[in-house]
Amino acid sequence: MASDGATRLAPPLFLRTFDPNWGCCVDPPISCTAVCAAFLFFTGSAVATAQAEETARPEEAAQSEETAEFLSQGFANKTYDELTSAELTAAKAVARKMKIDSLRVCADPGNLPLSNDKREGFDNKIIDIVAKELGTKITYFWRPQIDRGLTRQTFDNHECDVLLGMPAGYESVLTTTPIYRTPYVFVTREEDDIDIEGFDDPRLKELRFGVYQHSGLRLALAKHGITNSLDVHVLSHDADLQPEKQPWRQVQQVVDGEIDIAGVFGPFAGFLKTMRGAKIAIQPVNQIDDEVPLEFNLALGVQPTNIVLKYMLDDALERGRDEIKDVLTAYGVPLVQCSNCVVSGDIPSHGTYFTDRQEKARKLYLTPLSENREGLQRDKASADQVVTETRLDEWLDDGADLNEELSNAVVGTDRERVAFLLKRGADIDSLNLMGLAPLHTAAASVTPT
Structure with missing residues (x-):
């Protein structure tokens, strides 16, 4: 268990460890101020609000009243798409003044280089930057990202306020401004000098090819008849306990000569090349298929009705732009051009999938x-x-x-x-x-x- 009171959830949906002081929604004690409590109206936590307001400082009480005024107008149970432009503008105004004591974060405990329970991933570093900009502290709830019911259960059970590493626009959550866009890539050994021309390149059926289980790239390969010769890496619920099961390990298999080429999510390859000095060649593949998307925007996710928190996070991400770019660069994350991302890259984007x-x-x-x-x-x-x-x-x-x-x-x-x-x-x-x-x-x- 992490020293900051984090918890870790494992199948079949039970806690291995639990510390009752991990978040501002746990009672007792209430750790949020009245401002945090007003914010919690978005999740229906009226009892927490009443308790927290008893000890609120004057300036917090004033902000709490303004926030409660906003929420009292019936916005608390509306999703982003249900709010009018005027209501969204009001939510932004509240977000600029909101203060919170603690931000509860759900993250995968074993998915480097994105996150792990030692807080060594770049997602961990990015949320630290966000917390600094918000003047708050982070508490973690660890849960494998491949668990079924991830978004529904984490929010329904009040396990966290924020999910790390969510695809921008993911339908089950409200996502922030995209932080970055990254592609799938082919990974080979530098010494082999392999340059794949497309999914119809005959070498893809001859080389020892590794791909992981749930992957857009695996789907694209299947469309081109490449299925039987694949070394499929099966995703695991306990990769934090058995690091050899983490998806980046398939890149290590290329380094070790166990396979000739791996098709993986870009950050897994950049991590080994930049942070561990692996002698590998990385080839983005986001432009070689016009039907299966092979580049994605990543963001933070919040509860669909938590519009104020979304705007708070958006503002914090913008203020921390330079530091976030430094983190992504340090981890070797391949960055695709993206006009609406916090951090844009140099890799050409595929763009729209409408050719006309x-x-x-x-x-x-x-x-x-x-x-x-x-x-x-x-x-x-x-x-x-x-x-x-x-x-x-x-x-x-x-x-x-x-x-x-x-x-x-x-x-x-x-x-x-x-x-x-x-x-x-x-x-x-x-x-x-x-x-x-x-x-x-x-x-x-x-x-x-």
Whole structure:
């Protein structure tokens, strides 16, 4: 057990060790201030709020009242997509003033170089930076990331506030601004001088090839008929207790000559090359398949209704940008170009998987709607229902998100607003929590002819 009061969950969903002082939601004692307690209304912890407010300092009580005012308006049980732009702006204002005593983090105890129970992974270092920016402390709840029901049970059981290393836009959680984008890679020994030209390269069927069990790369290989000759690394629930089962070990197999090539998640390879001096060649493969995504944005995850905490984390990540970049560089994480990530890289991105995106966008956004889908009828709308460029500018100045507003405009079939937001720099490929880009939303709105 970690010395900071962390816990570790193992199948079949029971605690090996437990310390009752690991988080601000455990009672007794209550370790959060009244501000933290007000924040906990997002998870329905009204009892904790009442207890904490008894010992609140004056300035905390003032912030607690402002937060409670926000929450009392019915926002506590709404998801991100259910809030209006004005409500999201209000949540951002609360986030800028919120203070919390403790941040409970769920992380995998045996998944280097991302995280481990000794806090040696780059995800551990990144959340330390976030905690420093927030002026709070970290307590851990250790749980293998491959456990079934991970997101639902950790939040329902109040095991943590934040999940590390979540795919941005993951549907079961609300994620922060993407921290970085990284690809799958091929790993070979430098001395072998192997450069794979694509998934149809005949050498992939001749070389001793290693891949791990649940992998987009394994799926891409299967599409090209590469299945029988693979050395499949099976993921384990107890890799913290048996480090040889951790996915990065497949890269070590290449170094040791046990296999000729490994297809792994980029950070596993960069870790051995940069931090352990392995003589390996790393080849990103994110651009050699147009159907299976082989590059991903990673972020922090919070409960879907915890919008204030999301914004707090977003702000902290932005403030810690330079330190986070240093951490990712030190661990050798291959970084892909990413305009909306905290840290962007130099590896070219695959980009959208719509090869005819521009033509589809032109038809969907600019072609007149059918008569029964006229969208906004301005002559029948009241003044407060019409979104003008002036109102958009005011919202954006107050902190509204360009991409969120683009999604709203597409849902409202407001072509003028879409054109304005695209001019202002909205990302036509940005995904909402349902994993839909504006193009998908527009396609769903078009009446078949």
